[in-house]
Amino acid sequence: MTYRELYLQGQEALKCADIEEASLDARLLLEYVCGTTRNELLLGGEREVTEGQIAQYLHFIGSRAKHIPLQHLTGTQNFMGLDFKVNEHVLIPRQDTEILVEEAMKHLHDGMRILDMCTGSGCILISLLHYSNDCTGVGVDISAEALTVARENADRLLKGKAEKISFVESDLFEDVEGQFDLLVSNPPYICSKVIETLMPEVREHEPLSALDGTEDGLYFYRRIVAESGKYLVPGGVLIFEIGYDQGKAVSDLMIQAGYREVQVLQDYAGLDRVVCGIKSRK
Numbered sequence: 001m002t003y004r005e006l007y008l009q010g011q012e013a014l015k016c017a018d019i020e021e022a023s024l025d026a027r028l029l030l031e032y033v034c035g036t037t038r039n040e041l042l043l044g045g046e047r048e049v050t051e052g053q054i055a056q057y058l059h060f061i062g063s064r065a066k067h068i069p070l071q072h073l074t075g076t077q078n079f080m081g082l083d084f085k086v087n088e089h090v091l092i093p094r095q096d097t098e099i100l101v102e103e104a105m106k107h108l109h110d111g112m113r114i115l116d117m118c119t120g121s122g123c124i125l126i127s128l129l130h131y132s133n134d135c136t137g138v139g140v141d142i143s144a145e146a147l148t149v150a151r152e153n154a155d156r157l158l159k160g161k162a163e164k165i166s167f168v169e170s171d172l173f174e175d176v177e178g179q180f181d182l183l184v185s186n187p188p189y190i191c192s193k194v195i196e197t198l199m200p201e202v203r204e205h206e207p208l209s210a211l212d213g214t215e216d217g218l219y220f221y222r223r224i225v226a227e228s229g230k231y232l233v234p235g236g237v238l239i240f241e242i243g244y245d246q247g248k249a250v251s252d253l254m255i256q257a258g259y260r261e262v263q264v265l266q267d268y269a270g271l272d273r274v275v276c277g278i279k280s281r282k
């Protein structure tokens, strides 16, 4: 069987299973199995594939047809140009979250201390430390399994800088110590009753504890805003990722808590995605 024939078979199987990006996922899985790049389909489509490759590919296609996320099969997701390991214990990093990282980078200076609340795979904090000089950070998560993934990502992606990052297993601020210049967080923010309407890839395979923001989706924002004052230095910056309809609610929470210059920022689709504000100096 040729590379192209195998690809077409995978594509067809995923289409029949109603997988949204059937062609893309069929190609990416084939590249993963064969260690090839996009060029292969264009230039090497007629080459023969081995029996082993066919078996492995069809196994992955079968899993993907059952709506297991592509990233759980390949074990990685690219975020900010870095390949993060992921599994079922962490939220798969989303491109939208890069908006938060880019905003945080505007506020970052040498020597700053960063706190990442609900760090998951560690993608936000590790990206910030990777692209900055001389900053240090603490990643917090309630899930020990998530922190295992985050630590592995930090060891691999921060190599020479691994001593700049540490992780704390904690229910929000409970076991967090010290003060920080920047607090970033992409907490669970989906309303409980919306979760059952999400695609099966998310609903059945991503950790519920990383998605569920309780009844109105705002539980974690309320708690983080209320306690953030103790952990941010005067003039420190708080930056949240939010759901598209939470801009007003989250900025109101921050304004009521005394944050100034509170701004809602949009993602590339023009939807509200990030809220940031500065802790008053008094």
Ligand code: GLN
Binding pocket: 090, 091, 092, 093, 094, 097, 118, 119, 120, 121, 122, 123, 124, 185, 186, 187, 188, 189, 209, 210, 211
């Ligand atoms: N901070 C992690 C991310 O952005 C995890 C977020 C979460 O678990 N809600 O991917």
